[in-house]
Amino acid sequence: MRFLAEEKLEALLHLLAKSSSLWTPTAIEDAAGTVTFEPWKPGTAPVLDRFTTLSAKELLLPATEKLFSFTYSLSEGEESVEIEPEGQTGETILFGARACDAKAIKVLDALFMQPAGEAYGDDQYRRRRLDLTVITIACTTCDAACFCSSFENGPAEKSGSDVFLYPVEGGWIAEGITDRGGDLIGGDSFTDSGIDPPELVVTRSVDIAGLQEKLPEIFANIDFWQEATAKCLSCGYCTYTCPTCYCFNIFDEMRSDREGERLRGWDACIFNLYTRETSGHNPRPTIAKRYRNRIGHKFSYYPANQGETLCTGCGRCIRGCPAGLDIRDVLTGVKEL
Amino acid sequence: MTTIARTGMKATNPLVPEPATVSEVIIETGNIRTVRLTFDDTETMKNFTFLPGQIGQLGILGAGESTFAISSPPSQKEYFQFSVMKTGVVTSAIHELAEGDRVSVRAPMGCAFPTDDWKGKNIIVAGGGIGMAPLRSLVMYLLDHRADYGELTLVYGARTPEDLCFEADRDVWEQRDDVNFISTIDNVCSGWDGCVGLVPSILEDTAPSPDNSVAITCGPPVMIKFTLQSLERMGFREEQIYTTLERRMKCGIGLCGRCNVGAKYVCTDGPVFSLADIRDMPDEL
Numbered sequence: 378m379r380f381l382a383e384e385k386l387e388a389l390l391h392l393l394a395k396s397s398s399l400w401t402p403t404a405i406e407d408a409a410g411t412v413t414f415e416p417w418k419p420g421t422a423p424v425l426d427r428f429t430t431l432s433a434k435e436l437l438l439p440a441t442e443k444l445f446s447f448t449y450s451l452s453e454g455e456e457s458v459e460i461e462p463e464g465q466t467g468e469t470i471l472f473g474a475r476a477c478d479a480k481a482i483k484v485l486d487a488l489f490m491q492p493a494g495e496a497y498g499d500d501q502y503r504r505r506r507l508d509l510t511v512i513t514i515a516c517t518t519c520d521a522a523c524f525c526s527s528f529e530n531g532p533a534e535k536s537g538s539d540v541f542l543y544p545v546e547g548g549w550i551a552e553g554i555t556d557r558g559g560d561l562i563g564g565d566s567f568t569d570s571g572i573d574p575p576e577l578v579v580t581r582s583v584d585i586a587g588l589q590e591k592l593p594e595i596f597a598n599i600d601f602w603q604e605a606t607a608k609c610l611s612c613g614y615c616t617y618t619c620p621t622c623y624c625f626n627i628f629d630e631m632r633s634d635r636e637g638e639r640l641r642g643w644d645a646c647i648f649n650l651y652t653r654e655t656s657g658h659n660p661r662p663t664i665a666k667r668y669r670n671r672i673g674h675k676f677s678y679y680p681a682n683q684g685e686t687l688c689t690g691c692g693r694c695i696r697g698c699p700a701g702l703d704i705r706d707v708l709t710g711v712k713e714l
Numbered sequence: 715m716t717t718i719a720r721t722g723m724k725a726t727n728p729l730v731p732e733p734a735t736v737s738e739v740i741i742e743t744g745n746i747r748t749v750r751l752t753f754d755d756t757e758t759m760k761n762f763t764f765l766p767g768q769i770g771q772l773g774i775l776g777a778g779e780s781t782f783a784i785s786s787p788p789s790q791k792e793y794f795q796f797s798v799m800k801t802g803v804v805t806s807a808i809h810e811l812a813e814g815d816r817v818s819v820r821a822p823m824g825c826a827f828p829t830d831d832w833k834g835k836n837i838i839v840a841g842g843g844i845g846m847a848p849l850r851s852l853v854m855y856l857l858d859h860r861a862d863y864g865e866l867t868l869v870y871g872a873r874t875p876e877d878l879c880f881e882a883d884r885d886v887w888e889q890r891d892d893v894n895f896i897s898t899i900d901n902v903c904s905g906w907d908g909c910v911g912l913v914p915s916i917l918e919d920t921a922p923s924p925d926n927s928v929a930i931t932c933g934p935p936v937m938i939k940f941t942l943q944s945l946e947r948m949g950f951r952e953e954q955i956y957t958t959l960e961r962r963m964k965c966g967i968g969l970c971g972r973c974n975v976g977a978k979y980v981c982t983d984g985p986v987f988s989l990a991d992i993r994d995m996p997d998e999l
Contacts, residue, residue, distance in 0.1 A: 655805070
């Protein structure tokens with residue numbers, strides 16, 4: 378174990394920002410007290426006493442990103458089109474993630490890091506992921522929405538993290554999880570330490586065992602889903618703040634009459650238009666059916682296909698839902714059927 | 715589940731399409747056109763392989779892309795084609811295409827009909843309207859490998875004679891004596907001296923034996939529904955019946971999320987499924 382003293386933090390951030398794009402939890406000056414991961418600016422202190430409103434998934438799956446640009450040109454009466462894929466990304470460091478955020482990256486890796494050719498994976502995700510270092514702050518406190526203890530390892534989950542920082546008096550105990558993390562804490566900002574890491578928090582826990590099999594079994598119980606989702610507004614807050622919701626849309630935008638871009642942006646299975654076909658047919662026409670798919674995807678389909686539960690218990694969907702819908706109540710309801 | 719190897723997808727970013735050029739546009743019906751395409755890159759065109767039932771994303775850069783079945787057979791190396799019904803933004807743009815226009819293509823995607831497993835069997839194909847698109851590729855593939863299969867029965871129906879696609883192919887199928895080809899329209903109309911009746915009832919009248927047979931159907935949902943009922947009445951088991959599913963798709967490679975039916979993704983696990991596969995899925999079609 379190593380130790381990072383509080384007064385060394387700013388120097389460390391300066392050092393990290395020299396060679397990488399460094400993202401830290403940053404307070405947005407708004408009435409809601411929003412905290413998001415933003416590129417670090419010298420002189421600003423990372424917000425480490427509160428959860429971020431948005432997850433860190435934007436570092437790997439930006440809310441909107443260019444897939445490629447295209448240019449039509451006319452030469453000697455013949456039209457041609459040039460496609461220019463998006464270029465390389467650089468080294469990125471995420472400082473101040475929580476164990477649930479880091480675990481979410483590991484969970485997404487199962488789908489997006491599949492090798493190209495056999496399954497498909499995602500080229501742009503892969504490039505960003507290989508260049509990403511995650512420095513996680515271990516949780517010694519929680520709030521009423523947290524439920525990471527429902528999952529194996531809970532707040533002590535280390536997958537997805539390169540460095541684990543345990544808050545202690547005067548600084549952080551640092552544990553290197555990966556080789557990359559070990560190298561990072563080998564630097565001069567850190568000193569050797571014999572202090573034991575503190576006890577981590579225990580959050581509320583929901584019994585998720587057996588949901589993978591149970592959810593398909595109760596699929597046809599539409600009365601349950603209608604009652605469970607009666608409050609849902611289909612607004613998409615839960616999906617946008619979720620660290621593991623990854624659904625996306627692909628669309629074109631023209632920049633001039635000859636040039637344009639194909640973009641992709643976050644989408645959400647809770648939206649009516651997401652699955653509605655041109656004919657008007659929609660396989661998931663109601664909120665109940667869409668929410669059922671969201672829960673099914675997270676706790677049954679993704680586990681069946683990728684071997685990971687598509688939820689890490691971060692609680693963002695509970696903390697911010699404008700209708701007060703609590704996914705834990707829905708999961709408990711499924712268990713009790 | 716039907717497990718069929720996905721073939722042909724390049725190892726580079728599968729979300730980035732290849733430019734292609736329209737070599738020919740065929741007006742099939744009042745609202746269906748076939749666009750024949752060649753990849754601009756000669757190596758890509760030379761190496762382009764697929765199997766019947768596989769799909770592709772045809773796009774017009776600036777308008778967007780949509781998913782369609784490849785309606786040409788793998789043996790056609792000069793071009794490949796999509797047959798497109800005009801319904802929305804992208805398909806309307808596709809209907810504006812003329813020879814020489816540039817498009818974007820990502821293909822092939824998805825799983826093909828398990829034609830290797832069908833060797834030695836009798837094949838019954840029942841298509842309706844634009845649903846004939848993937849079946850045209852299949853029928854032409856079966857004719858290319860005619861000796862590998864038993865009796866071939868093909869029923870193709872549409873509302874009116876003007877709604878039947880693939881006129882030139884229909885003429886060829888009529889002529890061949892190794893295909894039992896029946897084209898049918900919904901109602902009697904002047905100038906049509908062929909078969910009249912809905913595909914499921916014509917199929918039952920034709921009464922191909924379920925013994926050592928597989929049946930493949932594709933068409934409007936209501937036609938598929940009644941064709942499946944007819945096939946079951948005729949003694950076909952779920953494992954002997956195949957269809958292709960449609961869903962709204964964006965990525966085509968199992969990432970963007972929208973085409974799942976339970977844990978299965980139509981774009982990568984399908985679009986070809988046996989009726990046995992479909993019965994195992996949650997009821998969300």
